Amino acid sequence: MTHRMKFWGRQRAFYEAQLRLTLAAKKGLGDPVLGELVVLRASQLNRCAFCIDMHVGNLREAGVAQQRIDLLPAWEEAGALYSERERAALALTEAVTVLTDGFVPDEVYERAAAHFDESELAHLIAVIVAINNWNRVNVAVRQPPGQEL
Amino acid sequence: MHWAKLAPEAFKAMIALEVAAKRGLDPTLVELVKIRASQVNRCAFCLDMHVKDARKAGETEERIYLLNAWEEADGFYTEKERAALALTEAITVLTDGFVPDEVYERAAAHFEEAELAQLIALITTINAWNRFGVSTRMAPGQD
Numbered sequence: 001m002t003h004r005m006k007f008w009g010r011q012r013a014f015y016e017a018q019l020r021l022t023l024a025a026k027k028g029l030g031d032p033v034l035g036e037l038v039v040l041r042a043s044q045l046n047r048c049a050f051c052i053d054m055h056v057g058n059l060r061e062a063g064v065a066q067q068r069i070d071l072l073p074a075w076e077e078a079g080a081l082y083s084e085r086e087r088a089a090l091a092l093t094e095a096v097t098v099l100t101d102g103f104v105p106d107e108v109y110e111r112a113a114a115h116f117d118e119s120e121l122a123h124l125i126a127v128i129v130a131i132n133n134w135n136r137v138n139v140a141v142r143q144p145p146g147q148e149l
Numbered sequence: 150m151h152w153a154k155l156a157p158e159a160f161k162a163m164i165a166l167e168v169a170a171k172r173g174l175d176p177t178l179v180e181l182v183k184i185r186a187s188q189v190n191r192c193a194f195c196l197d198m199h200v201k202d203a204r205k206a207g208e209t210e211e212r213i214y215l216l217n218a219w220e221e222a223d224g225f226y227t228e229k230e231r232a233a234l235a236l237t238e239a240i241t242v243l244t245d246g247f248v249p250d251e252v253y254e255r256a257a258a259h260f261e262e263a264e265l266a267q268l269i270a271l272i273t274t275i276n277a278w279n280r281f282g283v284s285t286r287m288a289p290g291q292d
Contacts, residue, residue: 004253005262005265005266007266007269010262010263010266011169011266011267011270013165013168013169013172014166014169014170014270016165016169017162017163017165017166017168017169018162018166020158020161020162020165021159021162021163021166021277024156024158024159024161024162025156025159027158028156028158028159045243045244046243046244047243047244047247048243092284095284096280096283096284097244097280098244099189099190099191099192099279099280099283100189100190100191100241100242100244100245101244103191103283104283104284104286109284118150118155119155119156121150121155122150122152122155122156122159122285123155123156123159125152125156125280125281125284125285126152126156126159126281128280128284129277129280129281130159130277132276132277132280133166133273133274133276133277135243136240136241136243136269136272136273136276137269137270137273139240139243139247139248140236140239140240140248140253140269140272140273141269142248
């Protein structure tokens with residue numbers, strides 16, 4: 001797989017704005033491990049190798065159990081490995097990431113709203129949007145995993 | 150929910166993304182790309198806004214209502230627009246198969262590298278607005 005273009009070096013203003021979006025979203029959410037689980041799950045759905053590599057690394061560094069990382073693609077079947085709050089966030093992540101397969105259903109939104117206050121929920125959505133942005137660009141330009149942006 | 154009020158720093162960053170993404174691109178093409186991504190992501194608020202913007206900018210009715218079937222609409226869109234629309238669809242629907250070489254190369258044949266980077270930034274940004282719009286059920290025709 002060839003790296004198609006050094007996008008981020010070219011698009012400095014876009015990069016700065018994307019970084020601001022990501023940092024503001026994460027700060028407002030205020031739960032770094034949950035944020036990393038969400039971001040890894042979106043990257044799996046969008047099949048962004050660069051992003052999966054980065055966020056698996058971040059979760060490991062944060063001391064998250066390997067089993068919680070490995071079973072994330074099957075979180076719904078993985079019993080008590082993920083808290084109810086994490087499960088609500090992961091369901092929302094999948095709905096917001098895959099818009100082409102059926103909107104964001106009321107039950108998914110309400111499940112998240114039961115676990116996050118309104119500000120946290122707005123920032124959780126922003127975290128999901130921000131990782132979708134990183135995923136889209138990095139897949140489009142075939143950003144190589146394990147290298148600097 | 151009113152996400153922009155609840156997450157004002159994220160909203161400001163979105164505006165900065167939007168400004169950076171549009172820079173230097175043909176405004177006619179920008180609206181076509183934004184409408185098509187909003188159709189694929191089914192964002193009513195975004196679709197309403199960008200169809201109105203396109204009309205205001207003098208876009209023809211045919212080119213607006215045929216956009217949903219642009220591949221079949223011979224003669225309505227230039228080869229450059231078609232290459233951009235194919236790239237828009239590929240980058241918008243990542244879960245259905247990456248961004249294939251032929252789609253990327255078709256775009257690269259019509260857009261030089263700096264312009265192609267702008268186009269990728271634009272497609273990414275409208276996808277971001279679509280996600281906020283759909284997840285918070287922003288109402289079409291309102292601010």
